Amino acid sequence: MPHLAMTDPAPHLAHVAAAMAAPGQPEAGLRALDNALAATVGHRLFTVLVLNHAAGQKQRYYTNMPQAYPAGGHKPIEPVGEYHETVVLAGRPRFLRDRADIIRAFPDHELILSLGCEGAVNVPVRWNGETLGGLNLLDAAGRYHEAQTPLLLTFAALALPAFLHITRNPTETAP
Template identity: 40%
Template sequence: MNQHQDLATAMASADNQPRSTFEALCALARQAVGARLFTLMTFDARSRGAQRIFSSMPDAYPELGTKPLNETWWSDHVLDGHKTFVANDIGAIAEVFPDHELIASIGCESVINVPIVINGKVCGTINCLDAAGHYTPERVAASDALKLPGAAAFLLNKSISSGSVL
């Protein structure tokens, strides 16, 4: 099976949700663009709060409660502008992420943050981190293929956390 089929199968299952869907989305992202570290963050437009809801390295980047958003040009670009952010060296990462030393310590020096936009608002981001220079223009273009599966995964998570039935 390909990664899209694996994601569809994971989403259809009632077992271990939303984690099984997040793990399948991680596998899809690793195939599409590559990611040593893969995380999912939700954003609340009203409170401007963020929450990590999945991490492929939970020891370094645990799934935690909500935190206030660090308002920078990054938030203008990604959350308000709905544009993918790419940094291909640790210096560029350090400009916007205060945890740049931790990022470097796990062997990551490039990042791509793909905003997931639903109904005109960013509900979260898919975050892939890898070695310096990893996110080439071709990989950045390929990241667009993560938007629809990402939206489905975020909607599933919202449905589960609100207790609603799809």
């Protein structure tokens, strides 16, 4: 049985919407998004990945665990693999249900598993038919399920102002 959010998401969605309109962007909005996702869907590790298609690079822009998973740095976008096909090209969430999925999907799976994360979901943030990046939630095995897709995509849509700001200001550094 999938773990589904028991908390009413409406006040959390409203809080993220208000935070995205407040000063201090994009950090204020991303922090509110982190807190709202933790309270509704749940996560141990939350990261925001931003894609710079023009430069062919990706960057971890935000993380709730900066010691284990720091923000910053750039890596090449790899135009192959399950993440690229599902999240970037198709614009659908990718669900990793258990330890075996984590090991298969992530080269740094030992670190991820050491944090108690044996399940994950990568949620695309899209604008005008293009994936600008993703919200990455990691937690216990079985935490994430397709039934959560509408709520996850709603949070991703609320993240759009932050992603547009980041992608239009590529010289800014991650917080």
